[in-house]
Amino acid sequence: MVLPPHSPPPGKSGITSSNAGAPPGSGGKTARPPLASAVAKTLSSIQANSTPQAREFEFTNTDFERICKLIHAHAGIALSPAKQDMVYSRLARRLRACGDHTFAQYLARLERDKKEWETFVNSLTTNLTSFFREAHHFEILAEQLKRITEKRPIKIWCCAASTGEEPYSLAITACEAFASMNPPVQITASDIDTMVLAQGQAGQYRKDRVDRMPPSYLGRYFTRGATDPDIYTVRPELKRLITFQRINLLGPAWSVQGPLDAIFCRNVMIYFDKPTQYGILKRFVPLLRPEGQLYAGHSESFMHAADLLRSRGRTVYVRLDAPPR
Ligand SMILES: C[S@@+](CC[C@H](N)C(=O)[O-])C[C@H]1O[C@@H](n2cnc3c(N)ncnc32)[C@H](O)[C@@H]1O
Numbered sequence: 001m002v003l004p005p006h007s008p009p010p011g012k013s014g015i016t017s018s019n020a021g022a023p024p025g026s027g028g029k030t031a032r033p034p035l036a037s038a039v040a041k042t043l044s045s046i047q048a049n050s051t052p053q054a055r056e057f058e059f060t061n062t063d064f065e066r067i068c069k070l071i072h073a074h075a076g077i078a079l080s081p082a083k084q085d086m087v088y089s090r091l092a093r094r095l096r097a098c099g100d101h102t103f104a105q106y107l108a109r110l111e112r113d114k115k116e117w118e119t120f121v122n123s124l125t126t127n128l129t130s131f132f133r134e135a136h137h138f139e140i141l142a143e144q145l146k147r148i149t150e151k152r153p154i155k156i157w158c159c160a161a162s163t164g165e166e167p168y169s170l171a172i173t174a175c176e177a178f179a180s181m182n183p184p185v186q187i188t189a190s191d192i193d194t195m196v197l198a199q200g201q202a203g204q205y206r207k208d209r210v211d212r213m214p215p216s217y218l219g220r221y222f223t224r225g226a227t228d229p230d231i232y233t234v235r236p237e238l239k240r241l242i243t244f245q246r247i248n249l250l251g252p253a254w255s256v257q258g259p260l261d262a263i264f265c266r267n268v269m270i271y272f273d274k275p276t277q278y279g280i281l282k283r284f285v286p287l288l289r290p291e292g293q294l295y296a297g298h299s300e301s302f303m304h305a306a307d308l309l310r311s312r313g314r315t316v317y318v319r320l321d322a323p324p325r
Contacts, residue, residue: 015204015231016163057095059088063103067091070110071124074117075192076250076276079124090123118194125193126271129162131169131213134266136314137295138173141262144293145177145185148261154185155260157287159249160268161189164200165209168234170264171241172221181237188256190247201244203234249280258287267297274304281305290321 067087068079079087091106098116100106110116132138148154154174158167167189174185191197207230210218221238225231247254249268263284269277284294285308294309294317296302302309302317309317 015202015206016165016199016209055088055092057088057092057100058102058104060103063107066107067103067124071121074250075121075125075248076272076280077124078271078273078276087124091120094119094123122193122195125191125196127162127193127196128267129165131165131210133166133169134298134315137264137266137316138169140293140314140316141170141173141295142177144262145174145183152184154183155258156185156187156262156264157256157260158187158189158264159191159247159256160265161191161197161200161244162193163196164189164203164234164244165205166264166266167200167242167244168203168221168238171238172217174241175221175238181235183241185241187242189242189244190256192246192248194246197244197246203239205232205234206230207232250276254283254287256287259289260287260292261289262293262295263288264295266295267300269300269302270297277302278305278308281308285309285319288319290319291323293318 064081064084064087071077071079091103095101095103095106098106098109100109110120145154156170156174158170161167167187170187171185174183174187175181177183178185189197189200191200205222210222210232218232221235222232223235225233245255247256265280265284269280272280281294281302282305288294293312294302296315296317298315300315303311308320310320310322312318312322
């Protein structure tokens with residue numbers, strides 16, 4: 001793990017509960033117990049829907065436009081005008097914590113304090129995820145893993161790993177495919193958001209996050225809390241397969257080494273515009289093995305990059321020079 005020492009700020013427990021990835025537009029970012037979460041979400045949407053005059057902090061269109069430019073330039077995230085209320089409610093918490101009275105003041109702080117960037121970015125990402133989300137990909141991956149007959153480490157990059165459910169699902173898939181708790185698989189789990197990475201590394205999930213998994217998986221890959229049986233902790237054998245690290249997909253250099261057997265890049269490209277997506281895909285291609293597979297989210301299509309990749313169906317892509325199967 002290459003993350004800096006990290007302690008969750010007030011309101012973030014570090015244990016991932018059902019609202020850890022609030023739906024786009026909800027404004028909800030904090031992992032809380034379900035009731036507190038429902039109250040927080042309601043308050044958040046009341047704030048979000050309130051008229052600018054009724055808002056606690058002055059937030060002008062110019063402030064919003066500046067925020068859009070900053071987060072687009074830094075993280076690639078393209079915020080539509082419809083996200084103005086979401087941005088307000090997400091950052092209002094930060095203004096309160098910093099003691100700023102207007103968004104202009106907060107933006108000035110951002111300009112002079114490099115350290116604030118991390119929290120600014122963490123506040124504006126949307127981290128919705130779940131174990132075995134878009135389950136067909138894990139079946140396709142299992143088939144891909146079983147086809148590899150050479151004795152070598154199999155390398156997978158999960159590049160928008162959020163709170164860890166996706167890389168742990170990859171690790172479980174590998175264990176099941178090799179019928180071993182020690183499969184020859186190395187998973188890099190990265191995200192731009194340091195808060196969610198810390199939650200992923202902690203590997204602790206509330207019951208509502210894991211209860212749709214087969215009970216046999218829960219027994220094999222998790223331990224239940226002695227003091228709180230509703231908390232499930234990922235077993236160390238599974239954790240050992242994963243390295244968590246911060247990687248900004250827009251960053252100039254990625255600390256991940258090819259050749260990769262698989263890249264899971266799911267449900268993050270939807271936040272980027274097409275030129276940004278294309279630039280990232282162009283950098284993925286040389287990292288992939290010729291027979292490597294790129295897995296995209298169900299609503300993401302890379303047909304605009306047909307000069308780089310071709311579809312293998314069901315939102316799986318391969319290099320143009322991929323051998324036929
Ligand atoms: C909606 S979640 C998707 C999680 C998971 N891949 C899935 O499909 O369930 C999108 C994730 O992308 C991350 N993200 C957004 N911009 C990013 C960037 N520029 N570089 C790396 N990760 C980014 C967010 O922090 C968030 O955790």
